[in-house]
Amino acid sequence: MLLLGIDLGTSSIKVSVVDAQTQQCLASVSYPETEREILTRQPGWAEQDPRQWWLDARQAILKAHATQRYNPQDIGAIGIAYQMHGLVVVDKDHQPLRDAIIWCDSRAVPYGEAALHTIGAEYCQSHLLNSLGNFTAAKLAWVKEHEPETYARIDKIMLPGDFLALQLTGETTTSISALSEGIFWDFERHALSEEVFDFFGFDKSLIPPVHDVFAPHGYVREMVAEELGLRAGIPVTYKAGDQPNNALSLNVLRPGEVAATAGTSGVIYAVTDQLFVDAQSRVNPFAHVNHTREQQRLGVLLCINGTGSMNRWAKQTVAHELTYPEANERAAAIAPGAAGLLCLPFGNGVERMLANQPVGAHFQGLDLNLHGAAHMLRAAQEGVAFAFRYGLDLMREGGLHPTVVKAGHTNMFLSEVFTQAFVNSTGLAVELYQTDGSMGAALGAGIGAGVYTTPDEAFRHMQPLRTVRPDVNSAVYEGVYQQWKAQLLLHLDQATVPSLLLDSAAR
Known part of the structure; x- marks a missing residue:
């Protein structure tokens, strides 16, 4: 039996086909070739x-089929990972x-x-575990106020992965994990938050039926199956946000246990069984993904918006003729x-870990007689690593003290400069694995379909490619950090002062 994993990223859709028995990836492709x-x-x-996500997902699946490394008719379950916190209204x-x-x-915000x-x-801290910030619930509130005609026509709200599943199956579903990332879920009552829905005036009928993460979320429709060369009736048995899925x-x-990723955004994701709250x-x-009422499993997520986006901007701006390896x-x-x-990499929207202050991206200390493109490329990657260190210290303040981080050997972790800057500035060893979100989604589909009796069984063949540890440059990086x-x-x-002046003027 084969498993199909779809990872809906910000810049592209990635698809992997995995052999359920060996856990080996038979094909892995991305679409489009350039960043969306x-x-x-x-x-x-x-x-x-x-709608573009769906077009790209279809092309990615067909592109995987075109490798001819497997028989598409052998695919027996589908898993979906997706960019978190988005709002889709249908x-x-x-x-x-x-x-x-x-x-x-x-x-x-x-x-x-x-x-x-x-x-x-x-x-909010005791029931929602977070403020509402600019998560999905707040985004829906913006639509309700600024686009009332659109809001009045909404039948269901969903996250990006829910929309892909809808296109495959014709069914709308969600999960507790998804509802929690939208700040719709009350952890104390184990139910939709009455307070959030009452405050914003949302009707609970907007929320799709709630299923477990590892469970059928619908079955591939016949016309879709014909178009994609799949068997009709294949179940979508797993659906999770990209960071919980990366951890899986x-x-x-x-x-x-702790996972990290450094794609368009950067994340440290630490699992705990405590109701962790950052004031x-x-x-x-x-x-x-494995949270239940009886067995709490929370992922504490530190997100940095300006990660791969900063690295991409630097390369395209000062070294557009080079490939990323070059x-x-x-x-x-x-x-x-x-x-x-020095580079402050905060130019991709406000950063939650910086209290949503509009810091922006900056290069500091630029010497026109000394620095060139290579310095800017290195400073950008080191700046991203320092942003991870800053956020990790916030997690340490809350009582989380990881010693080893696991990461996929992909995106910015393909760069030796970034990886060494990460371990030397954080003091943490990094275990690198040959995996990614689409492979995780495929194995998640296997868990949801009952192919594996436990998640550990799905990863029994997984071994790290290598472990990167802090080296002699740790002291140098501490000083630069x-x-x-x-x-x-x-x-x-400087970002706080103008907002304070605005508040004063308003009063």
């Missing part, structure tokens, strides 16, 4: 057309009513803050610290 754009109609906005005919408001969109103020911070793909399921909601706990080689030729050039942090705090102060 984010629509930014106003500063702080970020949207994508959900009418009674399951047609999207507007472009999706995606994860890095900042417009809904005031709505989340208003809900936090009225519902109460203490209540690394077999990070138990308290104390300022800079890091956020959500229901992990750009990494240029960066590696520069000594740690980039000769005093402290300089970087001082610059960040300076910019945070």
Whole structure:
């Protein structure tokens, strides 16, 4: 039996086909070849057309079939991973009513803050485990106020992966894990949050039926099966946000285990069995893929928006003629610290770990007689690593103390410069694995279909490619990090002052 995994990313769709018995990946492809754009109609906005996701997913599946490394008729279950916190709204005919408001969109922050103020911070921390910020519930509130005609036509709201499953099966479903990432779920009552729905005036009928993460979420329709060369009736047996799914793909399921990813955004994701709360909601706990009422498993998520997006911008701006491996080689030729050039990589929307302050991206200390493209490439990658260190220290303040991080050997972890900067600035060893989100989604489908009796069985063949540990440059990186942090705090102060002046003027 074969398993099909679909990973709906911000820049592309990735598809993998895995042999259920051996857990070996038979084919893995991405579509499109170039990064899919984010629509930014106003500063702080970020949207994508959900119909384009489906077109790309279809092309990715057909592209995987074209490798001729397997028989598509042997695929027996499908799993879906997706970019978290987005909002898709559809009418009674399951047609999207507007472009999706995606994860890095900042417009809904005031709505989340208003809900936090009225519902109460203490209540939100104990029941929702987070403030509402600019998560999915707040984005829906923005649509309700600014696009009332659209809101009135909404039959169901969903996250990006739910929309892909809808296209495959014709059915709408959700899960506790998905509802928690949208800040719709009350952990204390184990139910939809009465307070959130009452405050925003949402009707609970907008929420699709709730299924377990590892469970049938519908069956592939005949006309879709014919188009994609699949058997009709294949179940979609797994659906999860990209970061819980990344943790699953690394077999990070138990308290104390930690996963990391450095794609368009960067994430550290630590599993705990405690109701973790950060008073300022800079890091956020959500229901992990294996969370149940009887056995709590939360994923504490630190997200950095400006990760791969910063690396991409630097390469395209100063080294557009180079491939990513070539750009990494240029960066590696520069000594740690980039000769005093520092990069704050916060240019992809407001950062939650920075209290949603608009810091932006900056290069500090640029010397026109010293620094060139290679310095900027290295500074950008080191700046991303320092952002991870800053966020990790927030998690340590909350009592989480990881010693080893697991990561897929993909995206920025393909760069030796970034990987060494990460381990030397955080002090953590990193185990690198040959896996990614689409492979994790495929194995998740196997768990949901009952092919594996336990998640551990799905990963019994998985071994790390290598382990990267801090080296002699740790002290150098500590000094550079402290300089970087001082610059960040300076910019945070500058970002806070205008907002305080605005508040004063309003009063």
